[in-house]
């Protein structure tokens with residue numbers, strides 16, 4: 339397929355749907371009025387809207403459609419499972435496809451000890467499960483999370499989240515017992531500070547400020563960490579920091595929960611982002627890319643940690659058979675080709691973006707692992723002042739040209755396409771991105 343924009347955006351059919359949506363759908367969603375996509379169908383990395391416009395999708399429904407839109411084999415497994423049975427409460431009974439998926443995830447997760455899996459329907463629910471399990475297993479009540487983190491919007495997950503004030507405004511009070519600490523951000527480190535020094539400082543704050551002044555270390559159940567911060571701006575921490583953090587947790591009987599909801603399932607060029615850091619988290623939370631778009635959350639823990647008794651946690655829909663079938667096929671495809679593809683094409687895009695960065699006066703930093711790539715937009719490369727408005731203009735310009743991208747953090751643009759993209763797709767996206775950037779740089783904006 340190829341990009342083809344043939345109407346004004348939004349087109350007449352899209353406009354009708356958007357008007358109805360505005361009248362009846364909750365206004366709490368974060369739709370961007372400048373990117374009014376109304377999808378009619380999807381195929382691989384391309385989506386066609388209701389007016390016949392074809393876009394290249396570099397957001398994958400926020401890092402979800404890992405095998406592309408409606409992959410033939412995923413659709414086949416969904417339809418085969420739907421014809422057998424659609425639901426049977428996994429809380430009370432058994433089905434083969436769920437236990438097979440648990441076995442597969444247990445085998446894939448880093449670490450030697452055998453794992454157990456709790457299934458839910460979303461990222462936030464996977465986090466809720468980890469919160470409850472960590473308290474249950476350790477009998478401790480306190481948690482550590484990071485500034486800039488996003489763990490979801492249910493009350494427990496939102497209590498860990500420290501992303502944007504609008505997400506918390508008018509919702510206080512939250513679940514007590516969460517203390518936030520800085521996440522090591524190399525790009526925004528004080529001038530001259532090395533990568534490891536930045537990490538050491540964050541760890542020092544935890545050890546010598548938090549543990550010595552506000553939270554007794556032996557009352558901490560778990561540290562929640564995104565191995566790569568997603569909504570916070572695609573920030574990659576130093577390897578030594580992650581290793582030192584897990585060592586500190588182990589010394590003190592604290593569990594390390596890796597929130598791999600966005601970074602997991604092959605997106606970074608390895609099945610789990612934690613593998614890049616050589617660590618074995620005690621609990622891993624997954625969702626998004628796990629089932630190519632069907633709702634599924636998974637919380638994986640060593641069997642010695644997942645020691646709760648029947649009735650302590652359950653979910654009617656969690657681990658739905660159709661989602662499990664889609665996940666098994668998704669994992670098979672990821673293992674056969676798409677994790678490798680994410681690593682290769684990700685490297686290719688990153689190299690090209692670095693060249694664009696050198697030429698541009700607005701790109702402060704380009705970073706990424708696999709197909710989890712962030713481009714931080716700034717007003718000035720020396721002061722590094724964030725430029726959220728410029729970022730928004732670039733996203734809009736790209737959309738007008740048929741490329742769907744999203745922002746994250748304060749002023750970062752993310753590339754998180756389906757893991758199936760080809761070099762040709764990458765080149766198309768890069769040339770549209772460069773053109774959009776140039777348009778904004780030249781100040782030749784038409785009508786935003």
Ligand SMILES: Cc1ncc(COP(=O)(O)O)c(C=O)c1O
Nearest residue numbers: 460461462488489490568599600
């Ligand atoms: C790292 C991370 N954790 C948790 C969540 C919450 O997932 P969901 O929206 O499926 O509840 C997200 C969503 O963006 C996320 O990026």
